[in-house]
Amino acid sequence: MLPDIDSGPDLDLTRLIFYPLLLLASTLWIFHRWQEQSRFHKMGNLLPGPETVPFFGNALIALGKTNGDLVKYSLKVAAKYGSVVRAWIGSKLVVFLIDAQDIEVILNSQVHIDKAPEYQYFKPWLGEGLLISSGNKWRTHRKMIAPTFHINILKSFISVFNQNSKKVVEKLRSEVGKTFDVHDYMSTATVDILLETAMGITRKAQNESGFDYAMAVMKMCDILHQRHYKFWLRFDAIFKLTSFFKEQKKLLGIIHGLTNKVIKNKKETYLANKSKGFIPPSLDELTRDTADENILANQAKTLSDTVFKGYRDDLDFNDEQDVGEKKRLAFLDLMIESAQNGTNQITDEEIKEEVDTIMFEGHDTTAAGSSFVLCLLGIYHDIQDKVYNELYNIFGDSDRPVNFADTLEMKYLERVILETLRLYPPVPIIARNLNSDVKIETNDYVLPKGTTVVIATYALHRSPKYYKNPDTFDPDNFLPENASSRHYYSYVPFSAGPRSCVGRKYALLKLKILLSTILRNYKCISDVPESEFKLTADIILKRLDGFKLRIVPRERIPLTTV
Numbered sequence: 001m002l003p004d005i006d007s008g009p010d011l012d013l014t015r016l017i018f019y020p021l022l023l024l025a026s027t028l029w030i031f032h033r034w035q036e037q038s039r040f041h042k043m044g045n046l047l048p049g050p051e052t053v054p055f056f057g058n059a060l061i062a063l064g065k066t067n068g069d070l071v072k073y074s075l076k077v078a079a080k081y082g083s084v085v086r087a088w089i090g091s092k093l094v095v096f097l098i099d100a101q102d103i104e105v106i107l108n109s110q111v112h113i114d115k116a117p118e119y120q121y122f123k124p125w126l127g128e129g130l131l132i133s134s135g136n137k138w139r140t141h142r143k144m145i146a147p148t149f150h151i152n153i154l155k156s157f158i159s160v161f162n163q164n165s166k167k168v169v170e171k172l173r174s175e176v177g178k179t180f181d182v183h184d185y186m187s188t189a190t191v192d193i194l195l196e197t198a199m200g201i202t203r204k205a206q207n208e209s210g211f212d213y214a215m216a217v218m219k220m221c222d223i224l225h226q227r228h229y230k231f232w233l234r235f236d237a238i239f240k241l242t243s244f245f246k247e248q249k250k251l252l253g254i255i256h257g258l259t260n261k262v263i264k265n266k267k268e269t270y271l272a273n274k275s276k277g278f279i280p281p282s283l284d285e286l287t288r289d290t291a292d293e294n295i296l297a298n299q300a301k302t303l304s305d306t307v308f309k310g311y312r313d314d315l316d317f318n319d320e321q322d323v324g325e326k327k328r329l330a331f332l333d334l335m336i337e338s339a340q341n342g343t344n345q346i347t348d349e350e351i352k353e354e355v356d357t358i359m360f361e362g363h364d365t366t367a368a369g370s371s372f373v374l375c376l377l378g379i380y381h382d383i384q385d386k387v388y389n390e391l392y393n394i395f396g397d398s399d400r401p402v403n404f405a406d407t408l409e410m411k412y413l414e415r416v417i418l419e420t421l422r423l424y425p426p427v428p429i430i431a432r433n434l435n436s437d438v439k440i441e442t443n444d445y446v447l448p449k450g451t452t453v454v455i456a457t458y459a460l461h462r463s464p465k466y467y468k469n470p471d472t473f474d475p476d477n478f479l480p481e482n483a484s485s486r487h488y489y490s491y492v493p494f495s496a497g498p499r500s501c502v503g504r505k506y507a508l509l510k511l512k513i514l515l516s517t518i519l520r521n522y523k524c525i526s527d528v529p530e531s532e533f534k535l536t537a538d539i540i541l542k543r544l545d546g547f548k549l550r551i552v553p554r555e556r557i558p559l560t561t562v
């Protein structure tokens with residue numbers, strides 16, 4: 001016969017002690033959460049921001065608005081409420097910062113480096129790559145990846161930048177006399193350049209997948225953006241029922257198809273070389289501090305080095321620790337090498353995540369930046385003429401490729417690029433998640449733990465507090481005397497601090513070579529004035545109306561009107 005399991009002293013004891021304790025613990029936990037939530041709400045509501053409605057907060061503002069409408073709306077809200085604006089998305093607190101001092105508190109911190117939960121929508125695409133990861137994984141990967149963008153590695157890319165820029169000039173010949181979208185050309189060129197430089201895939205080994213890849217990235221960004229501002233799409237269960245999910249699956253097939261092929265190709269080459277006895281240098285050798293080779297600290301300063309010196313980051317530090325001519329390896333070679341010889345704990349899956357991250361961050365940003373530069377020069381012909389004359393002074397009527405010394409002479413073009421990134425920052429906002437309360441400078445406001453902080457780069461760059469005529473395209477904003485009198489954090493197109501963009505120097509060098517080559521060959525004309533640009537911010541800031549341009553071949557003679 002079975003014992004009566006419902007009786008006995010042990011079970012009575014459980015009923016008497018365990019269940020009341022469980023009830024007490026649950027009550028305390030609920031009370032604690034309630035206290036935390038009401039403190040969170042109280043602190044959030046001390047911040048200025050638009051009226052809320054029950055349950056939704058400010059979430060309904062996005063209903064029926066296009067990306068462009070939202071950009072305009074955010075600027076209006078900023079003008080009304082000042083440099084700190086809060087919004088409630090349901091019970092989620094989002095705080096927009098537009099003051100350089102407040103932005104410095106967040107970006108310059110070693111603590112507030114975690115990305116906002118909104119970045120999770122990137123996960124199916126970028127996994128836990130550098131852009132999204134945090135903690136130890138981010139730190140070790142950043143340490144590994146940042147040196148692969150050392151200035152001396154970048155110098156070894158110059159011939160690839162030149163060849164691809166020439167290729168663009170050739171391709172553009174078919175557009176002479178027509179109106180066309182220049183972003184298509186910039187996008188394909190930047191993918192090709194990344195494949196050849198960071199990924200080390202020779203042009204011969206590439207096929208025509210660059211364009212398909214760039215288009216797939218553009219559509220993926222649109223889907224991610226929809227998930228950011230249509231709050232019902234934030235729930236995976238709902239998202240999976242929509243056509244966006246099917247489309248995302250198809251697009252990721254194209255995107256990951258390319259990156260998988262790139263890694264496979266590289267690994268095969270590595271193993272083939274290894275079997276022939278050729279082993280590339282290790283990461284240790286690459287990053288070893290060789291103080292006597294410290295040539296770059298005093299030399300080769302560009303205007304950007306001055307503009308960004310206020311938030312000197314690991315990129316500057318690495319450049320001052322020159323690693324020597326023969327020991328350099330580009331990004332993907334280094335990833336594969338350090339995984340194979342065990343110098344770094346990085347798995348194949350992690351390499352794939354980093355490749356996807358670099359391919360995305362490295363191409364879409366520079367494609368948008370260069371397209372904005374060409375359209376603005378197409379509108380402001382006096383500024384374009386000045387750029388052209390500077391280039392004529394450097395190159396005369398020759399067709400020779402650009403060398404590193406030439407890029408240092410392109411001071412006016414550099415000001416044009418910096419000013420373009422001010423008015424049209426390719427990454428218009430940056431979002432962080434706060435793991436502890438933070439006091440900011442404005443009114444000593446305290447942002448509670450759990451807040452999503454949005455650095456509103458686009459609005460910051462157009463703030464009259466830092467720029468005299470903030471909406472006017474004026475490259476002289478970056479004359480050294482003007483730049484040095486501004487707060488350093490009033491200009492953050494590449495973010496700043498420990499999580500700054502690792503590709504900043506790569507991007508600026510590439511932009512100078514690509515744009516100067518195009519401008520030596522063509523005059524750009526835009527029939528759309530700046531006031532009619534229709535902006536869209538689906539992750540990367542672009543023009544919804546397309547980057548429409550006309551081009552006319554240059555005669556290669558100096559212009560006398562400037």
Ligand code: HEM
Binds near residue numbers: 421430492493503504
């Ligand atoms: C004009 C061109 C570019 C602009 C304006 C730009 C801007 C930015 C910004 C604002 C961030 C911070 C994003 C955030 O915190 O949410 C960032 C991060 C990053 N960028 Fe760029 N970027 C550019 C080009 C590049 C290039 C060419 C590469 C690589 C080849 C690159 C690789 C990265 C990576 C890996 C990160 C993540 C860094 C980290 O979190 O440690 N970017 N970029």
